[in-house]
Amino acid sequence: MTEEIEMKVTKIRNGTVIDHIPNGRALSVLKLLGLTGKEGLTIALVMNVKSKKIGIKDVVKVENLELEPSLVSRLALIAPTATINIIRDYKVYEKRKIILQDVIENILKCTNPTCISRQTNEPIVSKFKVISKNPLKLQCMYCNRYLLEHEIISQITEGGG
Amino acid sequence: MGWKNRDVISIEDFSIEDLDMLFKLTDEYLEGKYSNDLLKGYIIGNIFLEPSTRTRISFEVAAKKLGAEVINFIGEYSSIKKGESLFDTFKMMDIYTDLIIVRSPIEGTARYASDICKKPVINAGDGMLNHPTQAMIDLYTIKKIHNRLSGLKVGVYGDLRYGRAANSFILGIVKYPNNVIYAISPPQLRLRDEMKEKLKELGANFYETSNLNEVISDLDVLYVTRIQKERFPDPAEYEKVRGSYKIDLKSLEGSKPELIVLHPLPRVEELSYEIDVTQRQAYFKQVSFGIPLRMALLSLILG
Numbered sequence: 001m002t003e004e005i006e007m008k009v010t011k012i013r014n015g016t017v018i019d020h021i022p023n024g025r026a027l028s029v030l031k032l033l034g035l036t037g038k039e040g041l042t043i044a045l046v047m048n049v050k051s052k053k054i055g056i057k058d059v060v061k062v063e064n065l066e067l068e069p070s071l072v073s074r075l076a077l078i079a080p081t082a083t084i085n086i087i088r089d090y091k092v093y094e095k096r097k098i099i100l101q102d103v104i105e106n107i108l109k110c111t112n113p114t115c116i117s118r119q120t121n122e123p124i125v126s127k128f129k130v131i132s133k134n135p136l137k138l139q140c141m142y143c144n145r146y147l148l149e150h151e152i153i154s155q156i157t158e159g160g161g
Numbered sequence: 162m163g164w165k166n167r168d169v170i171s172i173e174d175f176s177i178e179d180l181d182m183l184f185k186l187t188d189e190y191l192e193g194k195y196s197n198d199l200l201k202g203y204i205i206g207n208i209f210l211e212p213s214t215r216t217r218i219s220f221e222v223a224a225k226k227l228g229a230e231v232i233n234f235i236g237e238y239s240s241i242k243k244g245e246s247l248f249d250t251f252k253m254m255d256i257y258t259d260l261i262i263v264r265s266p267i268e269g270t271a272r273y274a275s276d277i278c279k280k281p282v283i284n285a286g287d288g289m290l291n292h293p294t295q296a297m298i299d300l301y302t303i304k305k306i307h308n309r310l311s312g313l314k315v316g317v318y319g320d321l322r323y324g325r326a327a328n329s330f331i332l333g334i335v336k337y338p339n340n341v342i343y344a345i346s347p348p349q350l351r352l353r354d355e356m357k358e359k360l361k362e363l364g365a366n367f368y369e370t371s372n373l374n375e376v377i378s379d380l381d382v383l384y385v386t387r388i389q390k391e392r393f394p395d396p397a398e399y400e401k402v403r404g405s406y407k408i409d410l411k412s413l414e415g416s417k418p419e420l421i422v423l424h425p426l427p428r429v430e431e432l433s434y435e436i437d438v439t440q441r442q443a444y445f446k447q448v449s450f451g452i453p454l455r456m457a458l459l460s461l462i463l464g
Contacts, residue, residue: 115268
């Protein structure tokens with residue numbers, strides 16, 4: 001954590017710090033986590049600060065919430081550069097690395113309505129292979145249709161698709 | 162990878178060596194060199210969830226010529242109509258038959274079937290995506306007539322956006338060296354982005370144009386396809402492009418004497434009957450090669 005951020009936001013005692021989020025994506029990360037502010041949790045959000053690692057970044061700190069591992073794979077789709085620190089008693093208890101898998105299963109929806117993965121009466125899960133990481137571009141493994149970064153972010157954060 | 166028990170989902174999955182083996186056996190079958198009980202005792206399941214004439218019949222004839230039995234499963238007259246899933250249908254056919262041939266209007270159906278079935282699956286066309294056995298027939302036809310599959314200038318004309326036969330053919334012909342592909346279509350029916358990117362990735366030499374006249378004098382092969390009315394999301398869009406192109410003797414003026422015209426058929430209004438009686442006509446040859454090639458395919462897989 002850089003000094004600049006510490007000046008803006010105090011350390012948390014217990015919870016999760018999501019660092020190195022691509023700039024402009026912090027609000028999408030909150031949406032992905034299902035955090036609206038009405039939960040009563042203390043949330044700190046810093047946007048557009050300098051980062052040695054990724055140039056400009058966003059940071060999200062959530063007190064008294066430990067990010068579930070199941071959310072990490074989803075987070076990889078909208079913030080592949082992010083790092084996750086689980087904080088207990090002001091110390092980093094665990095670092096969780098975000099790894100974008102080569103194949104993304106059962107998270108996103110193909111945009112082609114006549115793709116087999118869209119047929120509601122079939123016990124089928126969507127499967128996409130990663131074509132490009134930056135910008136993120138996926139390809140449906142059933143119908144070859146591309147899924148572009150803005151479509152991925154929209155689906156992840158708004159359930160759109 | 163050998164042919165035994167292999168799924169046939171996309172032409173992309175087959176190497177030039179695989180295709181050479183298939184074409185060699187097709188040559189033998191074309192000359193009548195086969196045993197009519199080679200596949201005796203095998204049951205082939207034809208699952209057709211979309212209309213078909215040549216593909217279904219030629220697979221059935223091919224299987225029967227080699228002594229196999231064929232079950233025809235037509236979606237409209239089955240439990241699919243009652244809401245049964247394709248999953249259960251494929252499971253059942255996997256138990257009842259030795260090889261499954263599937264056609265569907267839904268992209269990815271054959272790959273889904275191959276995930277479910279232990280028996281080999283042949284894709285007989287899935288939506289706008291793949292028609293690998295048609296591509297094999299197309300390549301075989303060109304090889305028989307031009308005696309080569311490389312160093313050709315190939316025009317692919319018509320509905321390149323929705324036409325699975327055209328897309329599979331292009332993915333097949335670009336496997337061979339020194340071919341140039343001209344993708345000729347009205348602007349609304351151009352190749353899909355993922356196909357164009359795939360061709361770039363494969364290093365294919367391809368150009369897009371709306372004007373056949375620009376390239377007709379260069380071509381060795383002209384592959385014509387119909388507009389895929391059934392795949393247009395909006396019928397009004399179909400009406401806009403309907404009748405926007407037609408190949409007749411006049412449109413072939415200025416072409417090389419060796420130019421041949423292919424068409425996967427059915428044709429609607431894009432290909433004039435006046436071509437039928439000329440030396441250019443190769444589409445009925447495609448039809449006639451369909452049976453020996455599919456015989457060779459079945460025997461290599463079940464062998």
